[in-house]
Structure formats: C-alpha cells, structure tokens
Amino acid sequence: MVNTFRPSDLAQALRIIADTKPTVLAGGTDLMVRHKTWSGVVPHFDRPVVLIGHLPELQGIEIRDERLFIGSAVTLAAILEHPLVPEHIKSPIAQMASPPIRNLATLGGNICNASPAGDSLPMLYALDACLHLESVRGRQTVSISEFISAPGRTCLEPDQLLTAIEIPLIKCRTHYYRKVGQRQANSISKVSFYAAADYDKQRIHWVRIALGAVAPTVVRSPAAEGLLAGLDASGLKAVIPAVINIYQGLLSPVDDVRSTQQYRREVSLRLLENYLTRELMK
Numbered sequence: 362m363v364n365t366f367r368p369s370d371l372a373q374a375l376r377i378i379a380d381t382k383p384t385v386l387a388g389g390t391d392l393m394v395r396h397k398t399w400s401g402v403v404p405h406f407d408r409p410v411v412l413i414g415h416l417p418e419l420q421g422i423e424i425r426d427e428r429l430f431i432g433s434a435v436t437l438a439a440i441l442e443h444p445l446v447p448e449h450i451k452s453p454i455a456q457m458a459s460p461p462i463r464n465l466a467t468l469g470g471n472i473c474n475a476s477p478a479g480d481s482l483p484m485l486y487a488l489d490a491c492l493h494l495e496s497v498r499g500r501q502t503v504s505i506s507e508f509i510s511a512p513g514r515t516c517l518e519p520d521q522l523l524t525a526i527e528i529p530l531i532k533c534r535t536h537y538y539r540k541v542g543q544r545q546a547n548s549i550s551k552v553s554f555y556a557a558a559d560y561d562k563q564r565i566h567w568v569r570i571a572l573g574a575v576a577p578t579v580v581r582s583p584a585a586e587g588l589l590a591g592l593d594a595s596g597l598k599a600v601i602p603a604v605i606n607i608y609q610g611l612l613s614p615v616d617d618v619r620s621t622q623q624y625r626r627e628v629s630l631r632l633l634e635n636y637l638t639r640e641l642m643k
C-alpha cells in the first residue's frame with residue numbers, strides 16, 4: 362500500500378515534503394508509467410506520495426513586468442487554452458502527447474522529469490526560462506540550464522518544490538518547432554528542434570536555437586547565435602557552414618529504444634540546415 366498525502370495548500374505541502382521526503386505527484390503521467398507498483402503490478406512502494414496537482418498556489422498564469430509566470434501544476438491543456446500565452450510558447454506544447462494526457466500532464470512535471478526528450482525543454486532553454494523553487498527553508502530562482510544537470514537529474518533538493526516557471530516575453534517575429542517521433546500523437550521525441558527569431562527585411566536582430574534529445578541536456582550555442590545576429594541575407598548564407606559546424610561539435614546523442622545515435626545526429630543537423638536556409642528570413 363502507498364501512503365498518500367493530499368495537502369490543502371502549498372504551506373502544508375511544503376511541511377509534508379520537509380518531514381517525509383515523499384515522491385511528488387502532479388499529473389502522474391510520467392510517474393505512473395515509471396512506477397508499476399502504483400498501477401497494481403507490484404503491490405508495494407517504499408516512499409509516501411504527496412499529491413500537488415490540485416494546489417491553488419500552483420495553478421496561475423499571469424504576466425508581470427513583461428514576463429509570463431506559469432504555475433508548475435498548470436496542465437498542458439490549460440496552457441494551450443490560455444489567452445495570455447503566446448503562440449511561440451504554445452507551439453511545442455501542442456505537439457506533446459494527446460488531449461487526454463495533456464489534461465493531466467503539467468509543465469512542472471515535464472521539467473522535473475528532466476528527460477532529454479522532454480518536449481517543452483528546448484523552448485524553455487531558448488527563451489531563457491527561470492524556475493521558482495520553494496521549501497520551508499525559503500525561495501530560490503534558477504535558470505532552466507542550471508536546474509537540469511543530466512538525464513533525469515535536477516538541482517531540486519528533497520524538500521523543494523518547483524512552484525512556477527517564468528518566461529521573458531520577447532518580441533519574436535517567427536518561431537519554428539519540429540518534433541521527430543515514431544508517429545504524430547503520443548510519441549516521445551527522437552529529436553526535437555526549436556528556434557525563435559526577430560529580423561526585418563535588412564538583417565537578423567537575434568536568433569535562439571535549441572535542440573532536444575541529441576545530448577544529455579538541451580543543446581544551445583550562444584556562440585553560434587552570436588554569429589547570426591546582425592547579418593543580412595547574404596551574410597547568413599556565408600555563415601551557415603560555420604554554425605552547423607558549431608552544433609555538430611556539441612551533439613552527443615545515444616542509441617536507445619527509440620532511435621540510433623547516427624539517425625539523431627543526421628536528422629538534427631538537417632533540421633538546423635533547413636531552418637537556416639529555408640525558414641529564417643523567409
């Protein structure tokens with residue numbers, strides 16, 4: 362039997378987490394798959410569970426000082442329906458899982474699961490998202506790249522909860538997201554590619570590019586982005602081989618049940634080349 366807590370507010374949840382160091386369950390769509398114990402296959406589990414998906418303090422979506430704040434337990438479906446959330450943030454979320462899963466799955470859960478294939482992660486890295494963590498000891502803010510250290514690993518202390526995701530709202534002229542999976546719905550990414558950019562007819566103001574599932578954590582290169590900023594169309598054409606070369610050096614994909622290293626390497630670089638030659642400044 363699993364000992365389960367359902368706190369009525371965040372303060373009570375943080376106290377329970379500090380006292381019992383339980384497993385935190387938001388939507389449960391990653392945890393229920395990982396822990397066959399809970400779906401009845403093995404009738405024992407050794408840690409208590411605290412449910413947080415219903416906590417009112419983790420539900421809000423609001424804009425403050427040109428930054429979007431999303432409560433960690435807001436579901437993917439609620440994010441997609443919310444009028445304050447811009448399309449460049451919704452676009453990768455719209456391709457995650459299927460409507461029934463998106464009704465349960467939370468953005469906080471996708472981040473804390475820290476899978477290299479997590480589909481919200483390239484977008485959050487590219488947009489410089491910050492994460493708000495809280496425990497009975499106090500509050501802390503960290504960048505998404507500081508938060509995720511390796512596949513399945515984060516800097517979250519056992520008594521901490523992720524409470525909110527903060528995303529700066531930048532003026533983004535175009536965004537581009539491609540997910541390569543086995544099929545359209547309910548498939549985990551073999552490779553994912555996110556880019557956002559601002560440019561006019563003359564030149565590129567800035568570009569952010571992030572690749573998922575091709576290294577232990579999301580790959581982003583400020584050096585490559587710096588090469589692209591300020592270029593006109595002919596300058597862009599000239600620099601494409603150098604940009605591809607930088608990303609090539611950063612890839613370290615693995616072979617696993619979903620794909621091979623070689624496929625991940627080739628497809629991600631092709632997505633990058635396609636973006637730079639056909640999508641950026643089109």
Ligand SMILES: Cc1cc2nc3c(=O)[nH]c(=O)nc-3n(C[C@H](O)[C@H](O)[C@H](O)COP(=O)(O)OP(=O)(O)OC[C@H]3O[C@@H](n4cnc5c(N)ncnc54)[C@H](O)[C@@H]3O)c2cc1C
Nearest residue numbers: 387388389390391392457458466467470471473479480523
């Ligand atoms: C059929 C199916 C299809 C899927 N398709 C996709 C897909 O296309 N793309 C994709 O990226 N994922 C996919 N997933 C995985 C999953 O749905 C997502 O990662 C989802 O966002 C997880 O959210 P959750 O609330 O269900 O997390 P949970 O399962 O509740 O938790 C996941 C992990 O995060 C921790 N956690 C959750 N919230 C917090 C918090 N606030 N503070 C601290 N720790 C926390 C939990 O302890 C656990 O370790 C799929 C899953 C299924 C079952």
